[in-house]
Structure formats: structure tokens, C-alpha cells
Amino acid sequence: MDDVAQLSETQVIIAGGGIGGAATALALARYGARVTLFERSAEFGEVGAGLQIGPHGARILDSWGLLDQALAAGVQPKNIVFRDAITTEVLTTVDLGARFRAHYGGPYFVMHRSDLHAALIGAAQAAGADLRTGVTVTDIVTEGHRAIVRTDDGATHTADVAIAMDGLKSRLRAKISGDRPVASGYVAYRGTFPYAEVPLDRDIEDVVGYIGPRCHFIQYPLRGGTMLNQVAVFESPNYGTGAPDWGGPAELDTAFAHCHDTVRKGLEYLWRDRWWPMSDREPIANWVDGRMMLLGDAAHPPLQYLASGAVMALEDARCLADYAAAGFADGGNAAWPRILREVNAERAPRCNRVLTTGRMWGELWHLDGTARVARNELFRTRDTESWKYTDWLWAYTSDRN
Structure with a gap:
């Protein structure tokens, strides 16, 4: 933390108070930056259920002093297990034990989204970040060496740099790209219930993924094993017809009718009063407009197949803070344009690879017919002692780490 004095001279505004915004506020405030975060919701909170944190995220949380808290709130599964959704046959297993942790320098764990978010919010506030709810950032423009941030209450705020982390449907991304979210045609249903309420043939100690034609089903424990998290994803027939209400609960059971009883x-x-149509964005190479930068899902919202959306936001936060701390040693606030360019150059190839690989991975999971047979054989014969297919994702560190 030798660069605290330099970053104490800079003012940063963050638009969006989800996991990515909270992490960025924490990462910058730890270096002494004066951070103000605006969240449009009336209070901080995360909608959803469980999430998976690979070792690439665990190492970052550890560097911020939050890993023990996260592990205490979550579960460290023994394995990631892929099964065929029709037969329940085990196709391949990733052992998450001691050898895995030693190779990647951290554990793989699962926890509730709200628990991670609350930990980041608390740590950011403790580090001195000013976190405000009920305020929406409507525009960010660059004037000279300042970012001018306008909010829906009519106020205007100035900062040395502004970070747009306003999610998949980011309004601020329109300042850089005219693209829109890309619907995948798949929809996710989630549910988190106490273990005692869910009759199971056996305790679930792993992350288990049943992959099948046009659908998949995920199970894993949460909160010390007291709760079961489940996610059902399927291709909506109504999406292909152009129906505006595609993916509704009337489609759910039929979508899994061809699957094993265990899945059905x-x-x-599952909660049937809410569902999540799955969308991403086309990769873009540039995330910077003057002294504004897109990060998190505003820059690179992936489909969920690699279970790395939240970790990508953690990586963004740490990368930005580390580059800023190093850059200020050379140029102070005047260095921000260069810092943003360097972060963009570091993060865009990484995150866009996650985005495009996630699309491919989803196609692979949902194959049917002879393609499904070939996929299953590929999984069965995978070398479980090799790291070559996962190092690019889980072993990553930025140039400034």
C-alpha cells in the first residue's frame, strides 16, 4: 500500500452498486482514493441466489482480506461433476481438493450473491468509500481534465475519472457503442431452499451439472451446507416464435420432460414467480470515452456458463486500482487517460475471451443426437490430471499483480 498518498489526491465516481461497483469502490478506497458510488436502488442488495467463485476470484478476495469471511459464509465443494441430464451418467469430474488449491493458489467455493455483496459493501465503507443509494447516474461527459457526472436528482458532480458499472442494460455504454443486449433464447430459473425442505437421495457435496439437449440443471449447497441452490436453464420454444413473454413458467416442465427423474x-x-432471460453483449474492444470507463457487465456481460461473471468484475476492480496506484507514481491525476488505456488493453482481450468462450460452452452443453454422443465421449476421455483447458481462466493474473 505504498501508493496511498498518491491516490488520496484523486476523486473517483462509480455508477452502479452491484458486486462490481462495490468491489471497485473497495479496491480504489484501499489505495486512498476519494470514492463516491451512486446506486439507483433504494438500498444495497443483490437479487438472485448462489454464485461460484473460482480460485481467480478467491485470490483477489484474499488480497483484500475478505477470503476467510467469504469461505465462512459459503461452501467449498469437493468436486465439479458433469452428468448427462438424460441418463445421469457421470461424464467428467474436476477434483477441487488439495492439488487443485495448490496449483491455482486458492480454493473454488460457492456462496450466496447477497453474502458476497454485503461483504464488499461493508469493506468499501470501512475503507472510506462514500456509497449512496437512490441516485441514478444519467450521463457522464469529459470536460478538460474532469469527468462531469449528472444524476437524476438534477445534481452535477465532478471527478477526475468516472467508472460506469451499470450492468448488462447499461445506459452509459451507449456513449461508446450503439449495440444492444443479445438474447440467447435461453432462460434461467433459480431456487434456494433449506436442505430439510428438499427430499434428496443423498447429500450434495459437489457442484453438479446435468447437461442435456437444449437444457441443463445445476445443484450445489450454500451457507455451510444448510441450503440447496438449484438452477434450471432451457431454450424457450416461444423465443423462436418472437413471443414477447418467452421463457415463462408454462414452458419449464415441458422443457425438461426428456430428462431423468432426478432432474425433473x-x-x-425452483422459484416460479421470477425468471432470468439470458443475454450477453457483442464483444467490444474499446471501453473508454474520455475520462469515463465501462467495467463489469456494462463492458463485458457474459452468459453464465463459465461461472465467472462476478469474478470478472472483481478482476476489473483490482486491475484498475493497481494500474492507478502505479500510474500515479508517474503522473498524478494527469495520468488517468493513460491508466484507462492500459486497463482497457489488459482487460478487454481477457474478458471478451470469457464472453465468446461462454457462448461456445453453452452450445456444447446443450447438444442433441450424435453430437451429444460425441460430446459425452469427449468429456469421458478428458485427461483429469491436465490443467491445459482451465489455466487460461483460473490461473490468470494481471500484469500489475
Whole structure:
């Protein structure tokens, strides 16, 4: 933390108070930056259920002093297990034990989204960040060496740099790109229930993924094993017809009718009053407009197949803070344009690879017919002692780490 004095001279505004915004506020405030975050919701909170944190995220949380807290709130599964959704046959297993942790320098764990978010919010406030709810950032423009931030209450704020982390449907991304979210045609249903309420043939100690034609089903424990998290994802027939209400609960059971009883029974323990149509964005190479930068899902919202969306936001936060601390040693606030360019150059190839690989991975999971047979054989014969397919994702560190 030798660069605290330099960053104490800079003012940063963050638009968006989700996991990425909270992490960025924490990362910059730890270096002494004066951070103000605006969140449009009336209070901080995360909608959803469980999330998976690979070792690439665990190492960052550890560097911020939050890993022990996160592990205490979550579960360290023994394995990631892929099964065929029709037969339940085990196709391949990733052992998450001691050898895995030693190779990647951290554990793989699962936790509730709200628990991670609360930990980041608390740590950011403790580090001195000013976090405000009920305020929406409507525009960011660059004037000279300042970012001018306008909010929906009519106020105007100035900062040395502004970070747009306003999510998949980011209004601020329009200042850089005219693209729109890309619907995948798949929809996710989630449910988190106490273990005692879910009749199971056995305790689930792993992250288990049942992959099948046009659908998949995920199970893993949460909160010390007291709760079961489930996610059902399927291709919506109504999406292909152009129906505006595609993916509704009337489609859910039929979408899994071809799957094993084990999967179909799990559908009874999902929330049916809400669902999440799955969308991403086309990769873009540039995330910077003057002294504004897109990060998190505003820059690179992936489909969920690599379970790395939240970790990409953590990586963004740490990368930005580390580059800023190093850059200020050379140029102070005048260095911000160069810092943003360097972060963009570091992060865009990485995150866009996650985005495009996630699309491919989703196609692979959902194959049917002879393609499914070939996929299953590929999984069965995978060299479980090799890291060559996962190092690019889980072993990553930025140039400034």
C-alpha cells in the first residue's frame, strides 16, 4: 500500500452498486482514493441466489482480506461433476481438493450473491468509500481534465475519472457503442431452499451439472451446507416464435420432460414467480470515452456458463486500482487517460475471451443426437490430471499483480 498518498489526491465516481461497483469502490478506497458510488436502488442488495467463485476470484478476495469471511459464509465443494441430464451418467469430474488449491493458489467455493455483496459493501465503507443509494447516474461527459457526472436528482458532480458499472442494460455504454443486449433464447430459473425442505437421495457435496439437449440443471449447497441452490436453464420454444413473454413458467416442465427423474424432481424446488432471460453483449474492444470507463457487465456481460461473471468484475476492480496506484507514481491525476488505456488493453482481450468462450460452452452443453454422443465421449476421455483447458481462466493474473 505504498501508493496511498498518491491516490488520496484523486476523486473517483462509480455508477452502479452491484458486486462490481462495490468491489471497485473497495479496491480504489484501499489505495486512498476519494470514492463516491451512486446506486439507483433504494438500498444495497443483490437479487438472485448462489454464485461460484473460482480460485481467480478467491485470490483477489484474499488480497483484500475478505477470503476467510467469504469461505465462512459459503461452501467449498469437493468436486465439479458433469452428468448427462438424460441418463445421469457421470461424464467428467474436476477434483477441487488439495492439488487443485495448490496449483491455482486458492480454493473454488460457492456462496450466496447477497453474502458476497454485503461483504464488499461493508469493506468499501470501512475503507472510506462514500456509497449512496437512490441516485441514478444519467450521463457522464469529459470536460478538460474532469469527468462531469449528472444524476437524476438534477445534481452535477465532478471527478477526475468516472467508472460506469451499470450492468448488462447499461445506459452509459451507449456513449461508446450503439449495440444492444443479445438474447440467447435461453432462460434461467433459480431456487434456494433449506436442505430439510428438499427430499434428496443423498447429500450434495459437489457442484453438479446435468447437461442435456437444449437444457441443463445445476445443484450445489450454500451457507455451510444448510441450503440447496438449484438452477434450471432451457431454450424457450416461444423465443423462436418472437413471443414477447418467452421463457415463462408454462414452458419449464415441458422443457425438461426428456430428462431423468432426478432432474425433473428438482424442478419442484425452483422459484416460479421470477425468471432470468439470458443475454450477453457483442464483444467490444474499446471501453473508454474520455475520462469515463465501462467495467463489469456494462463492458463485458457474459452468459453464465463459465461461472465467472462476478469474478470478472472483481478482476476489473483490482486491475484498475493497481494500474492507478502505479500510474500515479508517474503522473498524478494527469495520468488517468493513460491508466484507462492500459486497463482497457489488459482487460478487454481477457474478458471478451470469457464472453465468446461462454457462448461456445453453452452450445456444447446443450447438444442433441450424435453430437451429444460425441460430446459425452469427449468429456469421458478428458485427461483429469491436465490443467491445459482451465489455466487460461483460473490461473490468470494481471500484469500489475
